[in-house]
Amino acid sequence: MTTEVTPRPRTARESATSERRTMDDLLRRVEHRLSTFLAAERARWAEVDERTVVAIDALSDLVVSGGKRVRPTFCLTGYLAAGGDPDDPGIVAAAAGLEMLHVSALIHDDVLDDSDQRRGRPTVHTVFSALHERHGWQGETRRFAEGVAILVGDLALAYSAELVSQASPALLAEWHRLRSEVLVGQYLDIAAAAEFSVDPRLSRLIAVIKSGRYTIHRPLVMGANAAGRPDLAAAFAEYGEALGEAFQLRDDLLDAFGDSAQTGKPTGLDFNGHKMTLLLGWAMQQDDKIRSLVTEPGHTPDEVRARLLDTDVPENVERHITGLVERGCEAITDAPVPETWRAELKELALKVAYRNK
Known part of the structure; x- marks a missing residue:
């Protein structure tokens, strides 16, 4: 007679380790999906004309150059927390599509911000500006380079839709x-940068719409919906709105006071572009001199930084970020997902709010 052995329940640590391995595997599959998709596109267009692959190569270079993969991570987390099947290739395609959309936004952002560096490398329009000058081609170099970058960004946008x-x-x-x-x-x-009016309400709206929702809130809900759990939308929305705002505020602080060697892009771009960030909006409410330092010719980002440090705004922003993290974590305290995934979401909240790049 055989005695049946009841399997020992997994400990919380074992569950967390298993789920982390599942997440890591899915993120590897996202990387593979991105690279194989772009390789197939390159091969298809190479048969048409060798010049057609130049745009795809520029896009591929940026995709494989690194990045935090924040949006795929939140999409996959929402999916797994909601009980989704990790073997479903559809969620991998969706996460890859989110990253492709993000790359599209980065390329366009770099043109709009006139940034010459991204992820420690020359931006797309900078690369094509150098190419135009090196070959002595016809037309205006800047117009050519920015036009190509816009098209490469649009190509990424089209590919994101195809993947999703x-x-x-x-x-x-x-x-x-x-x-x-x-x-x-x-x-x-x-x-808002053109108007340059002190309106913290508008600055917060921009932070939430432009960055927060598309970085955290919507990817989480996409993942939950794909797993058949639309009931999680409310908790994920509250968590995502709070953490999305914290994410953007950290971006503001990194642009103002970060190290470009760590961020991989120039600092002070918000000052140069007259971006009405929450950081600047709050600072200008306290110190009129900051407006002239940002808008009048002859002043440097270092002067703006020094003046900002004379106010208590950076410290206030840090306190606000802490409050947003607490609010986001509170939003998922009673969410109907396994405890290990609530813990994972809380850990992700700390990572995005207190990152150094």
Whole structure:
């Protein structure tokens, strides 16, 4: 007679380790999906004309150059926390599509911000500016380079839609909202920089729409919806809104006081572009001199930084970030997901809010 042995329940640590391995495996599959997708596109277009692969190569270089993969991570976390099947290739395609959308936004951002570096490398328009000058081609170098960068960004946008179309239809409504929000938010960012009016309410709206929702909130809900759990949308929205704002505020601080060797891009771009960030908005409410340091010719980002440090705004921003992290973590305390995933979401909250790049 055989005695049946009841399996020992997994400890919390064992569950967390197993789920971390699942997440790591899915992120590896996302990387593989991105690289194989771009390689297939390159091979297809290479048969048409060798010049057609130049744009794809520029896009591929940026995709493989690193990046935190924040949006795929939150999409996959929402999916797994909601009980999704990790073997479903659709969620990998959706996460890859989110990263491709992010790359599109980065390329366009670099043109809008006139940035010459991204992830420690020359930006797309900088590369093509050098190519135009080196060959002595016709036309204006800047116009050519920025035109190519816009098209490469648009190509990434088209590819993002193609990838996400391979995922569950249940996440498409959230995907469509995400794409329109990031573009509307980008417009508001440009308009507010031109107006340069002190309006913290508008600055916060831009931070949430342009960055927060598309970085954390919508990817989480996309993942949950793909797993058939739309009931998680409210908790994930509250968590995502709070952490998305914290994410953008950290971006503001890194632009003002960060180390470009760590961030991989120049600092002070918000000052140069007259971006009406929450950081600057709050500072200008306390110190009128900051406005002239940002807008009048002849002043450097170092002067703005020094003046900002004379106010208590950086410390206030840090305190606000801490409050946002607490609010986000509180939002998922009673969310109907396994405890290990609540712990993972809390850990992710700390990572995005207190990152150094």
